[in-house]
Amino acid sequence: MERTYTTSELAGIIGIHPNTVRLYEELHLITAPERKPNGYRIFTDLHLDQFINARLAFQVEILQNGLRRLAVDIVRATAECDFDKAIHLSQTYCRQIETETGHAEEAIGIVKDMLAGRDEGDGRDEGDGTLCLGRSETAAYLGITIDTLRNWELNGLLRIKRKKNGYRIYTDADIRRLKIIRSLRCANYSLTAILRMLTALSADPDTDIRAVIDAADETVITACDNLLSSLSRAAANADRIHHNLCRMKEKYHLNPPL
Incomplete structure (x- = not known):
């Protein structure tokens, strides 16, 4: 049986305020959760994995030359469970970080x-x-x-x-x-x-x-x-994001095989 979490439980695991969980949902940075008859949200491991990647993507604040936009695009593609697109964007993100480092x-x-x-x-x-x-x-x-x-x-x-x-x-x-x-x-x-x-x-x-x-x-x-230093941290996070996305694609089987 799939494990589920309440808003407070998910927030506690991630280490954020429950309002931040709701904000991510409003901004379409995670998949919209199902709800119980009483309206309470039901989160799953999919949401947990999406949050982990989103936090990695936003951990380093580099705004210029499209890096921030790419990070947001990766997170939103992951929220849509379009892992192929997210993986492609993460590769572009890594290349852009290399360019900015140069x-x-x-x-x-x-x-x-x-x-x-x-x-x-x-x-x-x-x-x-x-x-x-x-x-x-x-x-x-x-x-x-x-x-x-x-x-x-x-x-x-x-x-x-x-x-x-x-x-x-x-x-x-x-x-x-x-x-x-x-x-x-x-x-x-x-x-x-x-x-x-x-x-x-x-x-x-x-x-x-x-x-x-x-x-x-x-x-x-x-x-x-x-x-x-920021670009180095962003590159390390980008590698983790890419690895997580490949694992998520295999784990959730939401995209057809290439």
Whole structure:
């Protein structure tokens, strides 16, 4: 006989408030439970497994570049018992985490070059000094949306040169700066904090970059290091989520075999 749980019992096992259980149901993050004649909810091991995965997915707060949206999509697909879809999304999630990890590591390298007085790039991509891209090309190159790029410009994070025809051009230095901004935003660094550093640098080209960065609440390198730690935890959780989903698909037999 299948084991069942009341709302309070399920909440106790997970370690959350009973209201959180009801909230997850309202947000379609778990399968809608059956109810007794008196209206009380009846939860099963399926709901317990769904909660375990949801808590793993939401444990690490990384909002940028679609990671949070992917986490929500995985949880909702699991709530719909579409385990094939959830497994596919979890694989995409893992790949995106790997991409963001590479971005953060690159941003740290760029900042270390700046602190050492080297601002010529790494010689692998745009470092040859020949890069000259339009707005849509830049957005695609960085893996961000045009709206995101436009928002950063409107908030004063960078000033872009224009050709005689009025079109924007993004140079090597612009791309390096944008890579730092991208990782800091992924680390939940505020636009204000980023702008404070960049404004100081723009106001005085001879500004001591290390002093400016150290004057912030967190250094850029520390912020990116923290991001790498968060991404590492998210990657570990993603592996557990993927394993759980494969087990759930086999356990509940709710999808036809591939």
